[in-house]
Amino acid sequence: xxxxxxxxxxxxxxxxxxxxxxxxxxxxxxxxxxxxxxxxxxxxxxxxxxxxxxxxxxxxxxxxxxxxxxxxxxxxxxxxxxxxxxxxxxxxxxxxxxxxxxxxxxxxxxxxxxxxxxxxxxxxxxxxxxxxxxxxxxxxxxxxxxxxxxxxxxxxxxxxxxxxxxxxxxxxxxxxxxxxxxxxxxxxxxxxxxxxxxxxxxxxxxxxxxxxxxxxxxxxxxxxxxxxxxxxxxxxxxxxxxxxxxxxxxxxxxxxxxxxxxxxxxxxxxxxxxxxxxxxxxxxxxxxxxxxxxxxxxxxxxxxxxxxxxxxxxxxxxxxxxxxxxxxxxxxxxxxxxxxxxxxxxxxxxxxxxxxxxxxxxxxxxxxxxxxxxxxxxxxxxxxxxxxxxxxxxxxxxxxxxxxxxxxxxxxxxxxxxxxxxxxxxxxxxxxxxxxxxxxxxxxxxxxxxxxxxxxxxxxxxxxxxxxxxxxxxxxxxxxxxxxxxxxxxxxxxxxxxx
Amino acid sequence: xxxxxxxxxxxxxxxxxxxxxxxxxxxxxxxxxxxxxxxxxxxxxxxxxxxxxxxxxxxxxxxxxxxxxxxxxxxxxxxxxxxxxxxxxxxxxxxxxxxxxxxxxxxxxxxxxxxxxxxxxxxxxxxxxxxxxxxxxxxxxxxxxxxxxxxxxxx
Numbered sequence: 001x002x003x004x005x006x007x008x009x010x011x012x013x014x015x016x017x018x019x020x021x022x023x024x025x026x027x028x029x030x031x032x033x034x035x036x037x038x039x040x041x042x043x044x045x046x047x048x049x050x051x052x053x054x055x056x057x058x059x060x061x062x063x064x065x066x067x068x069x070x071x072x073x074x075x076x077x078x079x080x081x082x083x084x085x086x087x088x089x090x091x092x093x094x095x096x097x098x099x100x101x102x103x104x105x106x107x108x109x110x111x112x113x114x115x116x117x118x119x120x121x122x123x124x125x126x127x128x129x130x131x132x133x134x135x136x137x138x139x140x141x142x143x144x145x146x147x148x149x150x151x152x153x154x155x156x157x158x159x160x161x162x163x164x165x166x167x168x169x170x171x172x173x174x175x176x177x178x179x180x181x182x183x184x185x186x187x188x189x190x191x192x193x194x195x196x197x198x199x200x201x202x203x204x205x206x207x208x209x210x211x212x213x214x215x216x217x218x219x220x221x222x223x224x225x226x227x228x229x230x231x232x233x234x235x236x237x238x239x240x241x242x243x244x245x246x247x248x249x250x251x252x253x254x255x256x257x258x259x260x261x262x263x264x265x266x267x268x269x270x271x272x273x274x275x276x277x278x279x280x281x282x283x284x285x286x287x288x289x290x291x292x293x294x295x296x297x298x299x300x301x302x303x304x305x306x307x308x309x310x311x312x313x314x315x316x317x318x319x320x321x322x323x324x325x326x327x328x329x330x331x332x333x334x335x336x337x338x339x340x341x342x343x344x345x346x347x348x349x350x351x352x353x354x355x356x357x358x359x360x361x362x363x364x365x366x367x368x369x370x371x372x373x374x375x376x377x378x379x380x381x382x383x384x385x386x387x388x389x390x391x392x393x394x395x396x397x398x399x400x401x402x403x404x405x406x407x408x409x410x411x412x413x414x415x416x417x418x419x420x421x422x423x424x425x426x427x428x429x430x431x432x433x434x435x436x437x438x439x440x441x442x443x444x445x446x447x448x449x450x451x452x453x454x455x456x457x458x459x460x461x462x463x464x465x466x467x468x469x470x471x472x473x474x475x476x477x478x479x480x481x482x483x484x485x486x487x488x489x490x491x492x493x494x495x496x497x498x499x
Numbered sequence: 500x501x502x503x504x505x506x507x508x509x510x511x512x513x514x515x516x517x518x519x520x521x522x523x524x525x526x527x528x529x530x531x532x533x534x535x536x537x538x539x540x541x542x543x544x545x546x547x548x549x550x551x552x553x554x555x556x557x558x559x560x561x562x563x564x565x566x567x568x569x570x571x572x573x574x575x576x577x578x579x580x581x582x583x584x585x586x587x588x589x590x591x592x593x594x595x596x597x598x599x600x601x602x603x604x605x606x607x608x609x610x611x612x613x614x615x616x617x618x619x620x621x622x623x624x625x626x627x628x629x630x631x632x633x634x635x636x637x638x639x640x641x642x643x644x645x646x647x648x649x650x651x652x653x654x
Contacts, residue, residue, distance in 0.1 A: 458541040
């Protein structure tokens, strides 16, 4: 069978010594930053991008992916023990996880979270292996017209699913697109929109933008808040009772599948998955009143879902070449730097890379299970590292990471500008994710738009004459139409509201 | 039109009005960047075609939001804390200024020292140790270990 063959190929790649080592380092680091509130996966991955230059492409992607799903495991520890989301995606877990911890069932909650995540990780790895090739085959039929419509759909979805106001997300996308257009474009030799800065001739540094918006802004905001007093609830025993195991089996399975689906959506990913799964469990539960007071289903479902969503969000990137969230935008950056153009060709031209990465996800999940269950005490100790020592270190990694991409001081200043911009955005309720997506997708869209126009002789009707493109645009229109319905807008506001 | 238009300070505390001004500023920046780039036609788009369109969309959105801000009385709940904002920005800039010519050790020490003033949570007697640890990490792990082409000492 093809699937088995592919998985065998992947395993043989992933089980190489170097790949195993960096997979381990990735999930270890992911757990670390997942546990620590105040540093997220996007910033970490962006900072480490330059360091992965020196690794083989497969190895570097395995490590970066490990950071992402590792952070999903780590985030739950802090959510349950401290009532703070270590990672934004664990917000839903704080609701019942912390309530369980207060009842003395912290160990059980942690164990269920880890088991649920492992189950979800395994299933979603298989799903990627199963559906990835089919998606890629479809994408190979895409021309510039289809690609343009697909990316437009990606941007529309990211608007609809952004947590803040819709019009603010639109503006952020547009500004991101604009920034993405700077530099030398494919059709003319002169760099544009650079204000004459040489360091921008090849475009703005993506790492500087990501580190600024997600790293520096976060530090400034954290220093405003009081992060000094973090009190973790002590752990007693790690073993869930038979009753608790039985109660969480259903939620884990449902969370996994819902999470897998929501993860594939453009603009989706782990955050949406965990909230969606929590809401679903509460809705179908016979005892909804127990939610928020320590219901194990309220831990099991979102934890399974965020891990599943984290992994399936790789599908659009690896098969269509379209990143669906900020993390995948970083992954796209990493692939491009390594000379691997994200898209349907990856599976054909870089089969060992594709399957090796998928297989490594499963291996990484196994490592995480070991890292997080027996060693959870260690991670709890880590929470006692005070922020006054952490923030200079994060700043140090940010600065070196940004600078070393091109040894350009300008990139460092650009990161500062982005940090200040991110600060203003945070104060006024603008989100950074749409900006980053626009930055990545903008130049790709311009390119495809120009080509489509060239092919059709300037006739915009080409976008609705081709069936796949017309279908994608129809979905865009439907989603925007939904947004205008007041009842939907209200539901969206409630569902996506943070804290 | 609501009374608030006569009261500029009150208007400047309104979240949506401020958001509109912010977007207008972004749009203005974009138009400035476009400058006199060649726009071209639909079939033969110049390098400025798409940027120019995007810049005007942002300006329009900003104008609309600013206008709408006159009717939305919600005020900004957040306050700006200048100290972390300015000090952290300065710390990173210091790194950028120094690293080229004076090497990673001095750049890290200087920026870590500056960063220590960002918040009252810092204990200043710890700062020298932190500087030493981070500078050593930069020199050994990053430059020697990973082979980044950054000078260690002033050149």
